Amino acid sequence: MAAVKELLRAEGNGTLSFGDYTLAAKTKKDNYEFEGDIYKVKTFSEITKLEKNGMFVYESVPGSAVENFRETDREVSFEVSARTDVQFTLELEPESEYEVFIDGDSAGKMSTNLSGKLSVSVELTADKSAQITVKKC
Numbered sequence: 005m006a007a008v009k010e011l012l013r014a015e016g017n018g019t020l021s022f023g024d025y026t027l028a029a030k031t032k033k034d035n036y037e038f039e040g041d042i043y044k045v046k047t048f049s050e051i052t053k054l055e056k057n058g059m060f061v062y063e064s065v066p067g068s069a070v071e072n073f074r075e076t077d078r079e080v081s082f083e084v085s086a087r088t089d090v091q092f093t094l095e096l097e098p099e100s101e102y103e104v105f106i107d108g109d110s111a112g113k114m115s116t117n118l119s120g121k122l123s124v125s126v127e128l129t130a131d132k133s134a135q136i137t138v139k140k141c
Contacts, residue, residue: 007069012036012045012054019074023052025067025086049087064092071133078140084126085133093123094138105137113141 007024011033015021020038024031027048034044044055047067054062054070062070068090073082080094096102098120104111106126116122126134 008071011047012043014038015072017072019072019082020054021069021071021073022054023047023064023067023069025049025052025069027067060095062092062094064090066090068092079137081135081137083133083135084128086128089125089127091123091125092136093121096120096122096138097140101141102138103141105135105139107135108137 007026008021009024011024011031012020012022020043022045024047030046030048032044032046036043041056046053049067050065052064052067052070064084064086066086066088068084068086071083074080080096084090084092096116098116098118101113101115102122103113104124111124114122114124122138126136128134
């Protein structure tokens with residue numbers, strides 16, 4: 005998967021794609037309107053962060069590229085790629101249980117903390133991607 009050179013873009017299937025882990029310096033794009041919400045992305049080789057209406061949505065360390073990001077009240081799904089293994093954090097419902105799937109295989113059930121954060125580490129070989137699905141139990 006290639007980095008998202010536009011930094012943030014709407015896809016024809018109603019999803020968002022964002023992030024460019026190939027950048028050496030922190031770059032951002034803000035005030036991007038999508039389906040009535042305002043998005044902001046900050047991205048480079050060390051971190052990628054997405055906000056919606058000023059609120060945290062996604063963050064990865066190191067930086068990543070995310071394609072086809074879709075979020076509903078019961079599920080979040082996207083494809084993530086990076087140069088190396090990546091840890092991402094999602095903002096979900098506080099103190100709730102979710103099942104995480106990586107490339108269709110269950111990685112187990114995990115609970116969010118009081119602030120609704122869920123962190124997952126994914127092993128990636130160089131410049132490879134993984135399909136992530138997080139479903140509320």
